Amino acid sequence: MLRRWLSSGSVVTVDPTNYLTIEETVGGTLMIRPGRAYPEGLGQGKNGFALKDNTRVTIPLVAFGVWYYRQEQLPEGVEWPAYMQERLKEDLHLSQAEVELIFVDEHPHLEVRLQGQPLSDDELYQVIKAVIEEDTGRRELVEQTLEEHAAQVRSMANPTDG
Numbered sequence: 001m002l003r004r005w006l007s008s009g010s011v012v013t014v015d016p017t018n019y020l021t022i023e024e025t026v027g028g029t030l031m032i033r034p035g036r037a038y039p040e041g042l043g044q045g046k047n048g049f050a051l052k053d054n055t056r057v058t059i060p061l062v063a064f065g066v067w068y069y070r071q072e073q074l075p076e077g078v079e080w081p082a083y084m085q086e087r088l089k090e091d092l093h094l095s096q097a098e099v100e101l102i103f104v105d106e107h108p109h110l111e112v113r114l115q116g117q118p119l120s121d122d123e124l125y126q127v128i129k130a131v132i133e134e135d136t137g138r139r140e141l142v143e144q145t146l147e148e149h150a151a152q153v154r155s156m157a158n159p160t161d162g
Contacts (some may be wrong), residue, residue, distance in 0.1 A: 009043035014046050044149045061085055061103040063128070070124055081105065097156035 019037040024030055041048045043057040050057045066082030068091075073085075090097060119127070 014049075016041060016047050016049070018047070038148050039095070039097050039101055042098065042152045042153075048101075056103040057102050059102055061088070061099075061105060064088070064103065067124065067128065071118055095156075097153060100156065101153065 019041045019157045021033045021035045022030060046048040062081050064083050065088055088094060
């Protein structure tokens with residue numbers, strides 16, 4: 001898929017190359033970097049990796065953090081939403097704009113509790129599957145035009161070059 005973006009600028013109907021730079025290195029591997037307009041298209045419509053146009057990527061922050069750190073021992077007595085946001089920003093090198101464009105503060109109906117033994121991958125899959133199935137009716141269309149979205153992003157991001 002990445003090689004198709006490099007050669008043709010499109011994979012089916014998705015084209016993030018207006019804000020991602022994809023280049024082939026001397027060794028033949030692909031290098032993907034944020035482009036000048038990044039993160040302007042991130043999270044908005046198909047080109048921004050949403051499921052379809054006029055929708056927005058919305059990943060619940062705490063749920064993603066629970067999944068991402070599923071095999072790690074986590075501290076007790078922390079404020080989970082704030083802890084997950086700060087830890088994910090640091091570990092994944094996310095800017096505040098990236099967090100705001102991809103993640104939402106919705107807290108799934110999960111009670112975060114610690115136990116001595118981590119869940120197996122299958123047990124975790126079953127928990128997440130149940131939450132997704134329960135929340136299917138909560139998906140909403142974005143009521144923000146691409147131009148409004150771009151203006152919001154520009155107010156959060158600093159140009160990286162030029």
